[in-house]
Amino acid sequence: MLRLENVIFDDHIPNWRRSRIKSMRHVIIFVVQGTFQFELDDFNTELTKGDILFVRPGPYRSGTNGPFPPHQKYVAHFQLDESSRQLSAPHGSEKGYVIYKTNRAEYFRQRFHALHQAWIDKSAYHEFVCHGLISEILGSMLQELDRKNIASSKLKLARQIEKHIQQHFKEEIRLEQLCELVQLSPNYVIRIFKEVFNQTPLGYIHQLRVSVARDMLLQSDITIHEISNYLGFCDPTYFNRVFRKITGYPPSQLRKERKEAEAESVVRNR
Structure with missing residues (x-):
């Protein structure tokens, strides 16, 4: 079972910064536009449009805006039960995270947009809608990762x-x-x-x-x-x-x- 805890849309925040914090839950970050710097434990990387970052509980993460105009990204925080954790275990199980560029950026943008709208709307049955959307996003991401074993x-x-x-x-x-x-x-x-x-x-x-x-x-x-x-x-x-x-x-x-x-x-x- 998956339990969604928060959905955030960072929309061109001028002085965006994420202080170093330990990930206590699963996190999916999808970059819509722009560039920003991100650190996971001792690994530094630059995330750009179309990148997806999947973080399991454990790693320390921090970040700042990149050298370009402020970025846009969606961030979803959620918990997984034991059976669901086993399902996602092959991805990021060694380092605690995985980064890749999706070839379905428009699909993920639309799904995250719908998820964020449902999350902030809080209308009737929004929990069911949010659960369906985040489950779909996670499942689609894992399917893509299964096809990423490329030289x-x-x-x-x-x-x-x-x-x-x-x-x-x-x-x-x-x-x-x-x-x-x-x-x-x-x-x-x-x-x-x-x-x-x-x-x-x-x-x-x-x-x-x-x-x-x-x-x-x-x-x-x-x-x-x-x-x-x-x-x-x-x-x-x-x-x-x-x-x-x-x-x-x-x-x-x-x-x-x-x-x-x-x-x-x-x-x-x-």
Whole structure:
């Protein structure tokens, strides 16, 4: 059985700092944006967008903002009973923690957002909703970790390709460019990248673009056509098709739901 104890959303806190403290419960940290420095026992690392940190009870942890603008991250604290602890034992059992970059960042962002909203809402049945969401998040994370037994050489190459994509995802990225970057054949580039991230480089580019598009639809008044051009799709029809394939709904629906929510908020506050 899993018992959720706290859910936190650190949203661009200017002087964020975590004093050194011993982890007394299980913790999952998911980085939405930005960079920050983190220390676990004597291990120092930099966590960036898409990183997931799973900490078991025991290690000492501390952290500070990175050299870039303040970050965004979700943090969930929970307890596990004996059977659940055995289920998660293979991951982080030696060091007490495990860090990896998820290839399903948008999925985890949506799940954590829903979990945080349910946690702070405290409406009827919120405990059942929260339990279901954190269980789903933990299960999805453990499934990903089971697929991470990949040679470090392959991981290094895949991360190099990923970094290039993240830096240029709004531009046209051809497979030939990625092959030249790592000096490998097209088939090998696709095979290694898919082995690490469970999708092709093109699929990763689409996931990244759609994730940014979703934020723009929710947080700006830029038109769908402008968003399509900004993210390098050029053809709005193609953008709509890719967006629907990844999210299950068209971008126009998300924009419509946002406007309806804003209108309802205005009415309630009159």
